[in-house]
Amino acid sequence: MVKVVKSTILDAPVEDVWAVLRDFNGHDGWHPAIADSAIDRGQPSDKVGCVRRFHLNDGSELREQLLTLSDADMAFSYCLLETPVPLLNYVAHVRLAPVTDGDRTFWAWESRFDTPKGQEGELQTLVSEGIYQSGFDAIRAHMELEGA
Template identity: 45%
Template sequence: MPRIYVSAVIDAPVERVWATARDFNGHRDWHPVIADSTIEDGLRSDTVGCVRNFGIKGAGRLREQLVSFSDRDHSYTYTILESPLPLTGYVATFRLTPVTEGNRCFGEWWAEFDCAPEDLPGLREQVGRNTFAAGFEALARSLRD
């Protein structure tokens, strides 16, 4: 089962970064590839079991379900229910940890999934570079603005 892992140090305190990132539907406000996003069935975006339905600019729609959420650990885990990507069994976790020196935090974002071997290089680019790494860069930038 492939695993994609991306980490970043963000120059802001974990509480400030989490205040933005904790909203499971808030990625539409800071992530550069998200065209639009809604939480289905009127649930709150921090409710385990809620489903976000969102569009990716030029790449279709996804539905993802929140499977765990922790303000204490500054983390959440979600799974893909529907996607145009050639993968199955996708489970991802987003987590922030305070950096003990300075007002910074350490971000981690990883996913495990199944796919055909020939699809893995493209998925590493799409998920690792274009989603996780680009997301961390945009999140950090949104906190500077």
Template identity: 45%
Template sequence: MIRAYSSTIIAVPVDQVWERVRDFNGLPNWHPAATDSRIEEGRANGEVGCVRNFALADGSGRIRETLLSLSHTDRTLSYDMLPNGPLPFVNYVARMKFSPITDRDETFAEWWAEFEAGDGQTDHWHKFVENDVFHGGFRALEVSFSERK
């Protein structure tokens, strides 16, 4: 089982960060790997059980993920990745948590996942998820606030 974890400080107040991230269908608005997202089967965006279906920016295919939990009080969400996508992940479940850094009005962000690599390339996929997906996503999320000012 692979356990990927990343954390960072985002120099934006937590309520602003959470407002952007809790939009489950809004991943392409801040993550550079995602484009063309839609919620399947007429479910409401942010409804537990909804499935987001988004294209990967590199053209390698589409990812489908189910929203498993969403807590506005705790500023957390979790989701799983459905099989048969372009990535060889099995039993992929990820969680995100955003906490206030009160003395600086910034955000402590955490993103972690547990999964198996169906192709056996455990080290490769562990580094890919931590660095490209999580760290890259956090950097792009922070930049997305400066681009909209």
């Protein structure tokens, strides 16, 4: 089993970052890899159990299900249901916390998943850098634009 743990500090208030991230269907508005996204069956994007279907910029389609969502903890978890990439049994957790020194946000994003034998390193890097780090960078840029 592969485990990916990434975290960052954003120069934005935690409530502002949470307002963006808690929308399980809003990632196409800030993540550079996402072309479009929709929630299946017209369910609300904050309903535990809802499924988002989205396309990457290369046309690949993925489906993910919201497993938990807590406004009190500013956290959610989700799993991959369908993906062209062999990230098997993928479950991810996102958690925010206030950094009171400067009214900033601590953001932790982690996951565990299985891969075909021999692809562990390649897929760990894909998730760590291609999804999580590019997501951190994109939210940082998005929050600066929103604040401008």
